[in-house]
Amino acid sequence: MSDERPIGVFDSGVGGLSVLREIHARLPLESLIYVADSGHVPYGEKTPEYIRERCRAIADFLLLKNAKALVVACNTATAAAAADLRERYPELPIIAMEPAVKPAAAATRNGVIGVLATSGTLASARFAALLDRFAADICVVTQPCPGLVEQVEAGKLDDPETERLLKTFTGPLLAQGCDTVILGCTHYPFLRRALERMLPPEVTLVDTGAAVARQVERLLCNKSLTSAGASTTSFWTSSEPDVLQKRLPLLWGAKADVGRF
Ligand code: DGL
Numbered sequence: 001m002s003d004e005r006p007i008g009v010f011d012s013g014v015g016g017l018s019v020l021r022e023i024h025a026r027l028p029l030e031s032l033i034y035v036a037d038s039g040h041v042p043y044g045e046k047t048p049e050y051i052r053e054r055c056r057a058i059a060d061f062l063l064l065k066n067a068k069a070l071v072v073a074c075n076t077a078t079a080a081a082a083a084d085l086r087e088r089y090p091e092l093p094i095i096a097m098e099p100a101v102k103p104a105a106a107a108t109r110n111g112v113i114g115v116l117a118t119s120g121t122l123a124s125a126r127f128a129a130l131l132d133r134f135a136a137d138i139c140v141v142t143q144p145c146p147g148l149v150e151q152v153e154a155g156k157l158d159d160p161e162t163e164r165l166l167k168t169f170t171g172p173l174l175a176q177g178c179d180t181v182i183l184g185c186t187h188y189p190f191l192r193r194a195l196e197r198m199l200p201p202e203v204t205l206v207d208t209g210a211a212v213a214r215q216v217e218r219l220l221c222n223k224s225l226t227s228a229g230a231s232t233t234s235f236w237t238s239s240e241p242d243v244l245q246k247r248l249p250l251l252w253g254a255k256a257d258v259g260r261f
Contacts, residue, residue, distance in 0.1 A: 002228035006031035007216065008062030009071040010055075013041035013153050014244065015187030016073025017251045019097070022213040023071065024233065030226070032233045033065050035261055039238035042149040044118025044185070048080035051120070055081035059089065061236075061261055068225050069093040071216060073186050075117060079124035093219050098126060099184030100206045102134040107204055108180040112139045114173030117184030119144040141176045145169045145185070152187040155247050158194055166194055174199070183207040190251060236261040 007027075009020050013036050020034050035058050037043075043051050055077050059070060070085065072078050075098055082096035099121065104113045113135070121127055122142045131140055148169070151162040173181060181203055183189055189207045196205070220226045233256065237244040241258035248256050 001224060003068055003225045004031060004227045004229045005066045005068040006033045006232075006234075007069050007071060008033050008035070008059075008065065008067030009073050010035040010037065010058045010062065010077075011074040011186055012036075012043040012077065013038045013149065013187070014247055014251050015149065015152065015185060015190075016071075018186050018189040018207070019071065019073035019209045019212055020233075021252065022209040023216055026210075026213040027217055027220075029228060029231050030220075031231045033062060033067060034233065034235050035062065036235070036237045036239070036244055038153065038244065041153055042118065043074065043076040043080075044120045044144070044149060045146070046120065048120070048124075051077055051080035052084050055085055056088065058261075059085055063089070063092070069095065069216070069220065071212065072096040073212070075099055075184055075186065076120040079121050079126045093223060093225070095212060095216050095219060097186070097208050097212050098130055099182045100208045100211070101130045101140075101182065103211070104180045104182045104206050105135050105138050107206060108138065110177060110179050111137070112141065112177045112179060114141045114143060114170075114176070114178035114181040115184050116143050116145050116169060116173075116181060116188055118149070119146070121184055139176070141173050141178055143169050143172055145188075148191070149185065149187045152190050155250055157190055157250070162191065163194060163198070166191060166198060170195070170199060174203075178203065180204045180206060234259070
């Protein structure tokens with residue numbers, strides 16, 4: 001049995017493409033539909049109510065497109081809306097994501113970890129619960145990063161302003177001696193190279209994209225929803241399609257058409 005319906009993946013903007021890449025690499029036979037809510041980015045500074053409304057609208061759209069599962073490829077949206085989506089669509093497999101506190105707590109050698117994330121994620125009850133559960137004995141230094149998402153949306157991964165922001169945000173983490181830094185927003189893996197250039201080599205960066213892809217695979221297998229057919233990937237945005245279209249070669253690795261959501 002092959003279920004060739006697509007997996008719906010979404011984010012506030014282009015950040016979730018870092019997760020989409022991992023899913024596609026792990027599950028090349030699965031068709032994917034990606035929604036970038038770039039008309040409403042950034043989510044990081046919005047209220048949880050606003051984000052929940054956006055997530056409902058996107059999920060409804062993806063279900064109309066016949067999605068067999070949803071991936072919330074956004075830490076901020078997960079914090080604000082994953083529970084709401086699961087309540088609203090109880091039958092639908094929903095994979096959500098949160099900052100990699102557990103792997104970072106396992107990886108740290110000196111017991112000091114840093115978390116780069118949006119204000120929305122860091123202020124959420126879900127993040128507080130994550131720290132209680134996995135980092136009770138660890139010193140956790142959190143750092144909101146206003147402006148960074150906009151740089152990635154603009155495709156400025158190596159720009160002097162991006163570098164300035166990264167220095168500003170990593171400075172306090174280094175000052176506290178973090179040896180492990182969590183990239184707690186799906187936009188930030190696109191800045192990994194720039195970060196690696198500026199951080200001391202002993203600092204380990206962790207993100208959750210690959211773990212999410214493994215989780216998607218597990219869930220599809222358990223529910224007998226895997227595809228054995230040829231796959232397609234389609235892209236949709238709530239902003240100008242041209243803008244996402246221009247970013248795809250850099251962030252997805254290939255050109256593609258983009259529809260207006
Ligand atoms: N990419 C998102 C995340 O993982 C949110 C970025 C934003 O819109 O603020 O948190």
